[in-house]
Amino acid sequence: MSYLENQFLEFTGSSSEDFDSEFSPTKNVTFPEQNTNQKLTDFVVNKTTNVFQHGCYMRGAIKGIKKLLPVDVLSGLGCKQRPPEAIVFGVKKGGTTTLKEFLAFHPGVSVAPKELKFLSSSFLRKQGLEGYASLMPYSLPTQIPIEKKPGYMVRYRCIEPLKEMVPNCKLIAILSDPVKRAVSDFVHLSWVRDHREGGASELLPKHAHQMPHYEVKSTFEESVFYPNGSLKTWNTLLDTSLYYKHAKMWMGYFPPENFLFLDSSDLVYNPVRTFQEIEEFLGLPPFFSEHVFHFNETKGFYCVCAILFIRACLHPKADRIQLSMIE
Numbered sequence: 001m002s003y004l005e006n007q008f009l010e011f012t013g014s015s016s017e018d019f020d021s022e023f024s025p026t027k028n029v030t031f032p033e034q035n036t037n038q039k040l041t042d043f044v045v046n047k048t049t050n051v052f053q054h055g056c057y058m059r060g061a062i063k064g065i066k067k068l069l070p071v072d073v074l075s076g077l078g079c080k081q082r083p084p085e086a087i088v089f090g091v092k093k094g095g096t097t098t099l100k101e102f103l104a105f106h107p108g109v110s111v112a113p114k115e116l117k118f119l120s121s122s123f124l125r126k127q128g129l130e131g132y133a134s135l136m137p138y139s140l141p142t143q144i145p146i147e148k149k150p151g152y153m154v155r156y157r158c159i160e161p162l163k164e165m166v167p168n169c170k171l172i173a174i175l176s177d178p179v180k181r182a183v184s185d186f187v188h189l190s191w192v193r194d195h196r197e198g199g200a201s202e203l204l205p206k207h208a209h210q211m212p213h214y215e216v217k218s219t220f221e222e223s224v225f226y227p228n229g230s231l232k233t234w235n236t237l238l239d240t241s242l243y244y245k246h247a248k249m250w251m252g253y254f255p256p257e258n259f260l261f262l263d264s265s266d267l268v269y270n271p272v273r274t275f276q277e278i279e280e281f282l283g284l285p286p287f288f289s290e291h292v293f294h295f296n297e298t299k300g301f302y303c304v305c306a307i308l309f310i311r312a313c314l315h316p317k318a319d320r321i322q323l324s325m326i327e
């Protein structure tokens with residue numbers, strides 16, 4: 001068995017029998033010889049079908065399609081739907097989608113592809129830990145299940161239920177310049193207001209008058225300033241950027257060592273550092289290195305290595321929002 005093959009087995013918690021098994025989808029994977037310059041990701045791709053195994057799923061290297069392994073293989077690997085052990089809980093417009101998409105390539109994590117909104121929904125919360133698990137993707141016993149929902153940070157009603165259900169949950173927030181964040185939120189919500197059926201009313205929570213809420217007018221200035229120049233501090237556009245206030249609230253429930261606060265400009269300029277910090281925080285084996293990222297000149301952002309992971313760049317929605325901001 002090659003060095004890389006061994007590493008893969010360690011990462012996935014699979015046994016060598018899984019590879020030799022008739023049912024194993026990894027049966028035909030070619031493992032290159034040991035080469036220190038090789039990325040750990042290289043060897044899991046089946047060169048014929050362009051798929052690779054990631055935990056309990058097969059993923060398409062080109063289109064990023066995810067397919068659950070066959071049932072018998074799942075049970076052999078100990079794959080189960082488990083509640084999250086870590087949550088990317090903030091902040092909205094901080095780069096959380098990119099963070100999630102990139103992190104999802106780490107063999108040691110299983111990330112929910114969509115925002116579950118479990119903790120922010122009183123209906124879902126009533127379903128308890130089992131209900132939470134049932135919405136999560138399958139994970140190996142060795143993988144850390146993760147959800148990303150940046151809105152949790154400002155929704156204090158999420159905190160107690162989470163503490164009760166997952167008392168040692170690890171919490172990651174990626175923070176951007178508070179003003180840039182508010183502008184980005186404004187551009188996003190203006191787009192939603194102009195394109196979504198139901199318009200701006202959908203942005204308002206039911207009891208908007210009792211809590212900070214969104215007011216999105218035709219310009220950013222109009223949205224956040226009164227005509228006399230004072231700030232509409234109750235406007236969620238601004239309130240969300242009060243990171244200290246929200247962090248303090250969460251830290252009343254979880255110990256400091258359970259938090260990782262990242263700087264979103266690191267994600268833009270030094271993603272290796274960002275992801276290595278996450279690995280250390282979550283106790284994951286090293287996976288991210290300079291080989292995994294490449295800088296996309298057109299987009300002005302780092303992407304995950306394009307040969308294997310074409311999809312792991314900005315998606316069109318984020319592009320569109322960015323363009324509308326420049327206009």
Ligand SMILES: Nc1ncnc2c1ncn2[C@@H]1O[C@H](COP(=O)(O)OS(=O)(=O)O)[C@@H](OP(=O)(O)O)[C@H]1O
Pocket residue numbers: 091092093094095096097098150184188264267268301302303314318321322325
């Ligand atoms: N690779 C990379 N590196 C750093 N930053 C990136 C990257 N990709 C996207 N972005 C920026 O992330 C902004 C969207 O943040 P979120 O994904 O947290 O938005 S959301 O809350 O989920 O709607 C969004 O900000 P705006 O451009 O202001 O919309 C993106 O520009």
